Amino acid sequence: MQRTDVIKRTIAEVVEDRRKQLSPGQVFVDAFAEGGFDTRVDYDVTITDSLTSSRRKPRYPSRNMLKVVDLSRGPQEFYWHESPARPGDPAVDGADLRREAANHFHRSPIPPLFTTKAWVQVPDGLWDDPTSFAEFINYRLVVRLATAENVTILRGEGGLLTMPDIARLTDGGPFGSTILSACNEVEQNGSTADGLIINPADYYRLLGSGTLMRDVEENGVFIVRTRLVDPGTAIVGDFGHGALLFDAGRSMISFAEPPPGTFAEPGVALTAEIYERVVLNLPTCFFVVSL
DSSP: OOHHHHHHHHHHHHHHHHHHHSOHHHHHHHHHHHHGGGOEEEESSOGGGSOOOOOSSOOOOGGGGSEEEEGGGSOOOEEEEEEOOOTTOOOOTTTTTOGGGGOEEEEEEOOOOEEEEEEEEOOTTGGGSHHHHHHHIIIIIHHHHHHHHHIIIIISTTOGGGOTTSEEEOOOGGGTOHHHHHHHHHHHTTSOOOEEEEOHHHHHHHHHHSSHHHHHHHTTOEEEEOTTSOTTEEEEEOHHHHEEEEEEEEEEEEEOOOOTTSSSSOOOEEEEEEEEEEEESOGGGEEEEEO
């Protein structure tokens, strides 16, 4: 290899390393310096997973609950999942004590990923200040995208709240709490409830009226607070072993014309996209509870 080729390759590697170290906003601002309002940047990461919060009290997104499968890192065509026993199934030894012993095992192709999209309107002239422009992308556009991602994971087509295989639980039973009853049911199905997704209004109501939220957290249950779970309900489940988030491992940010009704007034708009979908391996280990 000639020396000039070595130098060119070394420079390319330095540029690529710098891109990997920069925030999404900094990468876009660097590209904007050359491309102006025609700029589009394709990232080889999912940008909602690229920023850390500077809050003293973090509020975690729903993706933090899930085991993420980055489909860009290697070929994967299928995933495994189970379904509960059906009426008329032959008896299975031990199923009276271990419900999961009677489960059916399945292999399914990875379903098509959904496009999660967010929009922001850039304040006029902000692009003239590279530092502020990068911060706006990082902490407004990417944060808006994280909210849209919560919609995809929870409420959108294929979201947890729309999955018919997840049972509803309305009776607190001997525990006096549907949250604790659901935790027990998950363990009776051979797993452990490690996650709770709850509306902030219910979280703070329960936090202020007793010890339930503290007890649940001290027992190792990871809590996500989000408006996208309706007040009066929550999701309890084994997120660590019972669910997957298939992730394309890529993202896009560009200037674009927003659909009608996106903003209250005209202006320069940025959009961002990621591509993902949640699936359940163990649907019997998830419950939507009524509080």
